[in-house]
Amino acid sequence: MNHKLSEQEMIEQIDSCTDCGACLDICQTYEATENEAFSPVGRLRAARKVLQGSELSSEEVTGIYNCLKCERCNVVCPLEIDICGIVRRAQHHLVERGIGPLERPNRIMDGIQKLGNAVNGGPSKRWDWLPEEFPKKESDTLLYVGCVGAFSYPEAALSSYLLLKKLGVDFMMLEDEGCCGYLYYYIGRMDLAREHFEKTVERFKQAGIKRIITICAGCYHNFNNWYPELLGERNFEVVHISQLLPNLLKGRKLKKDGREMTYHDPCGLGRLGTGIYDEPREALRLSGVNLVEVEQNRKLGSCCGAMNINNFREISAKVAGSFLDAVKTKAIVTSCSFCLFGLNYGIRKMEKDKKVVYLSEVILDSLK
Ligand code: SF4
Ligand code: SF4
Known part of the structure; x- marks a missing residue:
């Protein structure tokens, strides 16, 4: 497009x-x-x-x-x-023209500026999910956890951290990671987005980062597409964790119990991103998951509705609900921490008997 x-x-x-x-x-x-x-x-x-x-x-x-x-x-x-x-x-x-952004995104923007995250989390709690002291390690590869993973879905953050370690990936994390600034661009505050992106890129440069691994499809899309669009270039590589997994899993002993699951395609990895459809599916198959597809998947995959939770809650719940209704399995797996937010919101509000988990949780479990 x-x-x-x-x-x-x-x-x-x-x-x-x-x-x-x-x-x-x-x-x-x-x-x-x-x-x-x-x-x-x-x-x-x-x-x-x-x-x-x-x-x-x-x-x-x-x-x-x-x-x-x-x-x-x-x-x-x-x-x-x-x-x-x-x-x-x-x-x-x-x-x-001063018509918007709406009230709630304005509060989230305040949170990014004052607390360094988009989910109103206490800054000192960002690394509470870590099973050990914050690793003071240097590497040219950064695991970028993202606000939603760090504060709202620590199981996505923890499983990704443990999985990468178990698979022997060399990476570091930034103690003052902050927010990728997705919301600024999303709501059209291009002035704040540009300023925030420049500062983030400078921090990465100071830390010697050459490659970023994301666990959130929103962070991935932002770093991969919107950063270069606004800054004119991007001097680091961006990969989503799912892209690394098929190669890392080959030749590994994996528990294959044939669990039935449906994979949810996050917009940020597929349609909006770079067509990352096969890699997460391949990683799940290698882990013994029996994938059951929804009729509209991949390029036509349903949005999770999370971006409307702020202002249009009923729409958000119904958007997630229409995807949940199309899913034939009880278990859903997604490769975006923010989609966990949207799909779980739909499960709660629309009272659906479904369970959604993050990709790394499933893979890590099969490696045990
Ligand atoms: S798909 Fe929608 S926008 Fe495109 S031509 Fe048809 S009605 Fe118009
Ligand atoms: S919500 Fe509807 S109009 Fe907006 S991008 Fe999605 S399909 Fe298009």
């Missing part, structure tokens, strides 16, 4: 829409609300107004903000309209 369209080209793309409806069938916020303002087509109409400097109704503004930016619509549009990119640009304009 071309994310570098000029605004004139965006308007031309919007005007080329034939109202075929393909994107309506795939959009999870439209499915959850049945409100056309919260569909790709409704958002394109609102975005056209924004790009031309016209006023929006409050419902249209909400439609721009409650878009998950998941790009599912882009995949099915026969005219290859960059719907998500256009909505994103419209949101950036709204932010510049």
Whole structure:
């Protein structure tokens, strides 16, 4: 998808829409609300107004903000309209006009600035999940845990840490890791995003980091795509832990008990990222997991809805719920700590009898 369209080209793309409806069938916020303002087509109409400097109704503004930016619509549009990119640009304009970001993201931004994380965690508790003293080790490879893993889903952080150690990967961690700054870009505060990215890159440079291993698909997408987009370059390699696993697991003795699980494709690794679909599946198969696929997977994989938890909770729960309903197994495995957040929210709110775990937990368990 071309994310570098000029605004004139965006308007031309919007005007080329034939109202075929393909994107309506795939959009999870439209499915959850049945409100056309919260569909790709409704958002394109609102975005056209924004790009031309016209006023929006409050419902249209909400439609721009409650878009998950998941790009599912882009995949099915026969005219290859960059719907998500256009909505994103419209949101950036709204932010510049002082219409948003909304209240809760503003509080999260405060948290990033004051506490160094996006989940309101106490800074001294970041490493509470470690089974030992913080390792004062140097390496040119950094395990970047991320805020959600460190504070909200320590099982994802701990299992990834133990797994990499067990598989003999040389890595360090940064005691003052901080936040990757995903939210700044996501909500359209490009000024804060650029400043934050520059500071983060400088810290990595000072620490001699040449490669980053992430456990969150959001951190991965941010470092891999948005950092170079805003800074013009990236002088470190970014890998998601799932990309390393198939090679590291080959030749290992693994417990193969044939557990049935469904793999959830995080948007940040697949559709928005670099098409990381096979590696986590291969790692799970090597670990003896019997994968049961949902009908819409990989490029069409469902969004977990987590990005809407802040402001649009009901939509978020329904978005996760529609994925959970499509899953035939009780156990779900994902390779994103933030998706754990979204899917667990859906399980709780929609009262689904499902359990979701992080990829490293499953692999580590099979190595025992
Ligand atoms: S990016 Fe996702 S939520 Fe937004 S309009 Fe497209 S399909 Fe719907
Ligand atoms: S899929 Fe593309 S052409 Fe069809 S309604 Fe959606 S934006 Fe328009």
